[in-house]
Amino acid sequence: MDYRLPTTVVPRRYDLRLEPDLATATFAGEAVITVDVETTLTEIVLNAAELQIQSASVARNGGVPIHGSITLDEAAERARLVFPAAIAPGEWRLMLRFTGVLNDRLHGFYRSTYKDAAGQPHTIAATQFEATDARRGFPCWDEPAFKAVFGVTLVVPEHLAAVSNTAVVRDEPLGNGRKAIAFADTIRMSTYLVAFVVGELEATDPVMVGRTPLKVWCVPGKKQLARFALAIGAFALDFFEGYYGLPYPGDKVDLLAIPDFAAGAMENLGAITFRENALLVDEAAASHSELERIADVVAHEVAHMWFGDLVTMTWWNGIWLNEAFATFMELLAVDAWKPEWKRWVTFGVSRAAAMAIDGLEATRPIEFEVRNPHDCVAMFDLLTYEKGASTLRMLEQHLDPAVFRDGVRLYLERHRFANAETTDLWKALGDAARQPIPAVMDGWIFKPGYPLVTVEPDGTGVKLSQRRFSYLGGETDAGQRWRIPVVLRASVKHGYVERRLLLDGDTATVPLPAKADWVVVNSGGSGFYRVRYASPLLKKLAGSAGKIAPIERFNLVSDSFALAQAGLMPATEFLDLTARFRAETDRNVWTALTSSLAYVNRVIADEQRGGLEALVRHRLADAAERLGWEPQEDETELDRQLRGDLLRALGTLGNDEAVQSRARTVYARYREDEGSVDANVLPAVIAILAASGEESEYAEFRDRFKRARTPQEEQRYLYALAGFRQPELLRQTLEMTVNGEVRSQDAPFVIRALLTSVDSRGLAWDFVKTHWQAMAQQYPESAYRRMYEGVPALVSPEWERDVRAFFADNKIDLGGRTLQQYLEHLRVAVAFQQREAEPLAAYLSRQKSR
Numbered sequence: 125m126d127y128r129l130p131t132t133v134v135p136r137r138y139d140l141r142l143e144p145d146l147a148t149a150t151f152a153g154e155a156v157i158t159v160d161v162e163t164t165l166t167e168i169v170l171n172a173a174e175l176q177i178q179s180a181s182v183a184r185n186g187g188v189p190i191h192g193s194i195t196l197d198e199a200a201e202r203a204r205l206v207f208p209a210a211i212a213p214g215e216w217r218l219m220l221r222f223t224g225v226l227n228d229r230l231h232g233f234y235r236s237t238y239k240d241a242a243g244q245p246h247t248i249a250a251t252q253f254e255a256t257d258a259r260r261g262f263p264c265w266d267e268p269a270f271k272a273v274f275g276v277t278l279v280v281p282e283h284l285a286a287v288s289n290t291a292v293v294r295d296e297p298l299g300n301g302r303k304a305i306a307f308a309d310t311i312r313m314s315t316y317l318v319a320f321v322v323g324e325l326e327a328t329d330p331v332m333v334g335r336t337p338l339k340v341w342c343v344p345g346k347k348q349l350a351r352f353a354l355a356i357g358a359f360a361l362d363f364f365e366g367y368y369g370l371p372y373p374g375d376k377v378d379l380l381a382i383p384d385f386a387a388g389a390m391e392n393l394g395a396i397t398f399r400e401n402a403l404l405v406d407e408a409a410a411s412h413s414e415l416e417r418i419a420d421v422v423a424h425e426v427a428h429m430w431f432g433d434l435v436t437m438t439w440w441n442g443i444w445l446n447e448a449f450a451t452f453m454e455l456l457a458v459d460a461w462k463p464e465w466k467r468w469v470t471f472g473v474s475r476a477a478a479m480a481i482d483g484l485e486a487t488r489p490i491e492f493e494v495r496n497p498h499d500c501v502a503m504f505d506l507l508t509y510e511k512g513a514s515t516l517r518m519l520e521q522h523l524d525p526a527v528f529r530d531g532v533r534l535y536l537e538r539h540r541f542a543n544a545e546t547t548d549l550w551k552a553l554g555d556a557a558r559q560p561i562p563a564v565m566d567g568w569i570f571k572p573g574y575p576l577v578t579v580e581p582d583g584t585g586v587k588l589s590q591r592r593f594s595y596l597g598g599e600t601d602a603g604q605r606w607r608i609p610v611v612l613r614a615s616v617k618h619g620y621v622e623r624r625l626l627l628d629g630d631t632a633t634v635p636l637p638a639k640a641d642w643v644v645v646n647s648g649g650s651g652f653y654r655v656r657y658a659s660p661l662l663k664k665l666a667g668s669a670g671k672i673a674p675i676e677r678f679n680l681v682s683d684s685f686a687l688a689q690a691g692l693m694p695a696t697e698f699l700d701l702t703a704r705f706r707a708e709t710d711r712n713v714w715t716a717l718t719s720s721l722a723y724v725n726r727v728i729a730d731e732q733r734g735g736l737e738a739l740v741r742h743r744l745a746d747a748a749e750r751l752g753w754e755p756q757e758d759e760t761e762l763d764r765q766l767r768g769d770l771l772r773a774l775g776t777l778g779n780d781e782a783v784q785s786r787a788r789t790v791y792a793r794y795r796e797d798e799g800s801v802d803a804n805v806l807p808a809v810i811a812i813l814a815a816s817g818e819e820s821e822y823a824e825f826r827d828r829f830k831r832a833r834t835p836q837e838e839q840r841y842l843y844a845l846a847g848f849r850q851p852e853l854l855r856q857t858l859e860m861t862v863n864g865e866v867r868s869q870d871a872p873f874v875i876r877a878l879l880t881s882v883d884s885r886g887l888a889w890d891f892v893k894t895h896w897q898a899m900a901q902q903y904p905e906s907a908y909r910r911m912y913e914g915v916p917a918l919v920s921p922e923w924e925r926d927v928r929a930f931f932a933d934n935k936i937d938l939g940g941r942t943l944q945q946y947l948e949h950l951r952v953a954v955a956f957q958q959r960e961a962e963p964l965a966a967y968l969s970r971q972k973s974r
């Protein structure tokens with residue numbers, strides 16, 4: 125089937141009037157679409173889904189309308205309008221009357237519900253049109269290249285607020301308890317960026333950023349949680365106007381918190397929608413991670429106002445450019461806002477997550493063919509966002525940040541109000557840098573995977589060689605090569621030497637002035653490749669880990685564990701390496717260490733768990749003791765977060781009884797005096813209590829989840845319900861994911877957490893097998909597929925067979941290559957288990973005696 129619309133009719137302007145009825149969850153609409161007809165025709169085809177179109181007619185300026193017949197093709201999501209007379213080339217007005225449903229699937233024009241403090245239910249109507257769901261809100265040419273101007277009017281009951289992309293220009297009472305709110309014309313933009321939100325919402329006072337008013341909207345009673353988002357929102361808007369060298373393209377910015385929201389947020393021009401926990405927060409009661417997430421998401425969406433909204437990809441294969449760029453810019457802005465957060469170091473965690481997928485045979489190139497809407501959903505993944513952002517960061521560092529910025533400015537200037545392709549960005553960057561960009565970048569963007577760079581001693585210097593990294597491929601080399609901007613730093617007698625080179629062949633030798641104490645490759649950490657050091661070099665580097673940068677230590681741990689997963693380093697050697705990091709002070713390095721140990725925990729047999737727990741306690745003890753339980757005067761926000769991370773890992777993965785007992789004392793104190801527990805420690809305490817708790821804690825947490833005062837509190841208690849260990853409690857949590865107690869936006873992620881934990885994975889998998897059809901119907905499509913991300917934790921040959929049979933028998937397709945990736949992750953884990961079971965058992969049994 126061809127999913128692209130014919131280009132014989134091109135929309136220029138939509139005048140839309142929509143009237144949602146929140147009580148019956150329906151809406152009625154009228155669209156007057158000004159179109160250019162390119163050739164004589166009798167038929168117009170446009171997109172429509174789940175809409176009833178009552179009438180369609182076309183007219184020329186002042187002419188008599190020609191009424192057409194309407195055929196809806198639900199499978200193709202199209203309306204075919206056939207007219208009895210020929211429509212000649214030129215400008216026409218297409219008039220449509222239609223009705224639709226405010227659905228519960230969190231896409232298109234949909235219904236979100238919430239209860240107020242008194243327990244009364246309320247409804248909001250909101251939109252989520254990306255990627256291809258504007259067609260559920262109004263008939264349209266629902267492809268990003270069909271940009272048009274939108275003039276929107278919303279007809280709503282007088283007591284409700286209505287928000288769209290632009291400022292209100294008219295608000296007139298209709299006399300029957302309703303009002304018509306008309307919004308200013310938008311810029312020329314794509315349909316997926318149109319937004320309508322209607323409900324009992326309240327807004328903060330505006331913050332003025334230059335001439336642009338910025339506000340946060342939320343359900344009544346939550347305005348006091350908007351301060352943090354306003355601060356980063358205002359900073360980001362100002363920062364991007366400076367960076368891009370172009371004023372904000374709209375006339376206002378509204379940030380709206382929607383109680384039910386499938387993604388994290390959506391960059392509708394001027395009306396950015398968020399899930400509540402990505403926007404609203406009580407700053408004083410939030411952990412660093414929770415604040416960082418909000419800063420990231422707000423900065424990301426504001427970055428899109430130019431990159432994505434003002435200049436848009438021509439088709440969905442270019443979505444990576446949109447998302448990778450917004451992710452890159454988000455980091456740049458947050459790093460400028462709070463340099464003490466060291467955001468580029470934490471980005472190492474995201475880069476490693478992308479590498480975990482991109483090391484699979486079932487990966488895809490960043491830019492990938494997208495034919496149908498289902499595959500488009502699959503494009504919103506770590507490769508698009510995180511690999512994309514990583515390669516842009518690598519290029520920025522390679523070219524020079526100021527040159528890169530000039531290229532971006534040139535690109536936006538050339539293509540504003542229009543669409544562009546990846547090659548257009550390379551052209552602009554190349555013009556700014558006076559060098560061809562595709563030569564360096566094509567290998568990273570249009571080909572799958574990434575290189576493994578092997579480093580060996582060579583005289584006084586080193587020899588580098590490259591081949592593709594693959595978890596399952598081991599030592600095989602299919603000949604794929606990249607142009608790798610390598611930065612190398614060596615410690616020699618009189619200090620450090622740095623070498624920069626473009627490794628574009630099989631090998632390169634790098635002479636050094638003298639024999640080095642140690643050599644670190646991928647110095648600075650922004651290269652999207654892994655490094656394998658020959659044994660003597662690894663020993664020296666690991667022994668000097670305190671002298672290299674945190675991101676370099678992070679990569680050392682992350683790369684080494686990947687080598688162990690790929691069978692290129694014995695797992696026990698990796699576990700030995702972790703002992704070198706007991707004095708580690710960086711939070712991200714600890715994330716790499718504890719997540720690797722958690723992976724090992726999923727692979728080993730139950731009887732070895734005690735040994736792993738002892739190992740975890742040994743590795744973490746010194747660092748946790750150094751930080752203690754109470755915040756100290758002179759420490760940074762990152763230290764405070766690290767304290768929470770370490771305590772959590774000790775109390776859960778390490779099953780540390782002393783930590784568990786202390787956590788109970790701390791929680792009892794919290795009950796008496798909430799201010800007495802640090803905001804970074806509290807989430808850890810809750811997780812620890814769940815892992816070591818029983819029915820009474822479960823009942824309390826479930827109640828606190830329901831009565832939560834902030835989105836963060838709600839999330840902590842919700843995920844704690846997935847962290848208990850008793851089957852009868854876990855069964856209750858599973859039940860909550862299908863009985864409506866957990867919002868459909870969150871339920872798939874709770875399932876993912878339950879599938880990932882060694883205590884609940886078996887139960888959760890059985891539950892998924894019986895309930896997946898109900899889940900597929902209830903959960904938003906984009907989130908439903910993500911619950912299966914937990915499947916690779918089902919590490920045993922029996923489970924693997926069962927998992928494969930389940931997906932095959934039920935013909936489940938998750939779009940793109942998603943399912944193949946999950947299955948291959950599982951294959952990698954089972955192969956690791958089969959290879960390492962014996963040596964790990966021997967190694968871990970020695971740990972118990974510590």
Ligand SMILES: [Zn+2]
Binds near residue numbers: 391428
């Ligand atoms: Zn985005």
